Amino acid sequence: MTADERMALMTEAFAARYGHPPTLWTRAPGRVDLMGSHTDYNHGFILTMTIDRDTWFAARPRADRTVRVASLDMGGESTFSLDAVNTDHDQRWANYVRGMASVMQEAGYTLAGVDALIHTTVPVSAGLSSSAALEMAAGRMFEAVAGLAIDPVQLAVFGQRAENNFVGVNCGILDQYTSAVGQAGSALLLDARTITSQNVPLTPDIRVVICDTRTKRELAGSEYGRRRAQCEEGARALAAFYPGITHLRDVNLAQFEARAGELEPEVARRCRFIVEENARVAAFATALSAGDRSAMSDLCAASFAGARDLYAITSCEMQVMLAAMLAAPGCIAARQAGAGFGGCMAAFVEAGSETAFAAQVAPAYQAATGIEPHIYPVVASAGAGRVE
Known part of the structure; x- marks a missing residue:
């Protein structure tokens, strides 16, 4: 599916669900670790790489503080107020979105209501960081809707915090950092202690x-x-x-x-x-x-x-x-x-x-x-x- 075909599919589904077309789009990639299994939560080093499988959000700002988010792939819809972000026990995928809203607001950012639709090509539970892609794309959506500017590393920190404290997964920062900071054509050599990285060019052969x-x-x-x-x-x-x-x-x-x-x-x-x-x-x-x-x-x-x-x-x-x-x-x-x-x-x-x-x-x-x-x-x- 081309980007144009994907956008057309999501636009049609968004309009059918919400009654109007989306006005903005965000995306975030999955990732694969090339070397360094389980080293991130040990403050170690990881060679990691984004992949060309990603999660997209189609979105449209609302005039209130309600967030409605649906998924083409995982099914269902989740609705919550930014004034009371609680866990969704039915649509568990939505907790990654809710978690991002919660931690961004805890950090002092003022968010705005939004209608959103998700489509992903990152396989779930396959080790390619589908949850991090969902978090990072959601974070960029909340940022865009509220007119904010958030550093990629800070966004990754928010994603890890959302997964640790809201979703309840005691992960390191590897997945979120790679999805937020990754560069086309390069791997990242990440220092999980300092949360810094250097690009490692990939040989084309x-x-x-x-x-x-x-x-x-x-x-x-x-x-x-x-x-x-x-x-x-x-x-x-x-x-x-x-x-x-x-x-x-x-x-x-x-x-x-x-x-x-x-x-x-x-x-x-x-x-x-x-x-x-x-x-x-x-x-x-x-x-x-x-x-x-x-x-x-x-x-x-x-x-x-x-x-x-x-x-x-x-x-x-x-x-x-x-x-x-x-x-x-x-x-x-x-x-x-x-x-x-x-x-x-x-x-x-x-x-x-x-x-x-x-x-x-x-x-x-x-x-x-x-x-x-x-x-x-x-x-x-x-x-x-x-x-x-």
Whole structure:
């Protein structure tokens, strides 16, 4: 679907629902992490990239303080007053929009009522940050309707706060930051402690291909929170030996090795993965920019092995997908994407081999699992903003 076709579809649906056409549009992309699983909430480093799958809002300001928002994809409508932003227990997707309104107002911004319609091409619960895309597009909509100007990093902070405090997911800032700040044609090397990043140019002869296992995982589930709690427990224990440590980002491998025996075994495995994964991020950014295929392959293999054996965030389907990806034409490297527990994998494929790669991976995965995967190349797109 082209942008014009998408706009026409949404305009027709908006007018049918609200009785008038929209007057403004906003969008925000999903994202994929290229290296750095679960390092963000450990104040670590992440190599992340926006994708050309995004969430759009069609909107029209209202004269009152009512917000009406509907979704073409998720179904239903949610209505609330900006004077009393409460949780919607029926349309749970709407809580990401409500959460943005709540935290923006708590920060002192005066918002205005709006009618809105959502359409997204970001797969839900696949590890491509559909919730962050929804939050960032909603934030840009509220900004536009109220005539505000909000810094992209501040918008990302609002998104994380909305998800933590309103939705109830204890996520880091990776997803929101990437969606808000991302640049077309570049990955971002993000420092989750300082919330700063540098662009990492992508070499045109290597393509990123998403391989969706189509097995869903719930980010709000107990296992995600348990991993985070274990990391925090490990950091507290290591701080007794190394003053100044507040997060696992502060621990190098030699320090960890010296004191790993002081940790409960499962906590030690979780911490080892984070310490090793954090060190892989900068190395992978360098390898990707240089087109060093051997280093990319080794680093991705180590990342997946750690995700499987130490952090326990892989699944049988992810392992089947990995084997199919690595055996396919043009595949340079492959690893998990997102938080794991199912969802998507990311492959780095020689440009021009994308079709042959997908043609081999899809039937191999389906034969082994009985599930038809979704496989598609992605490119880095611009961060959240207005659609003109």
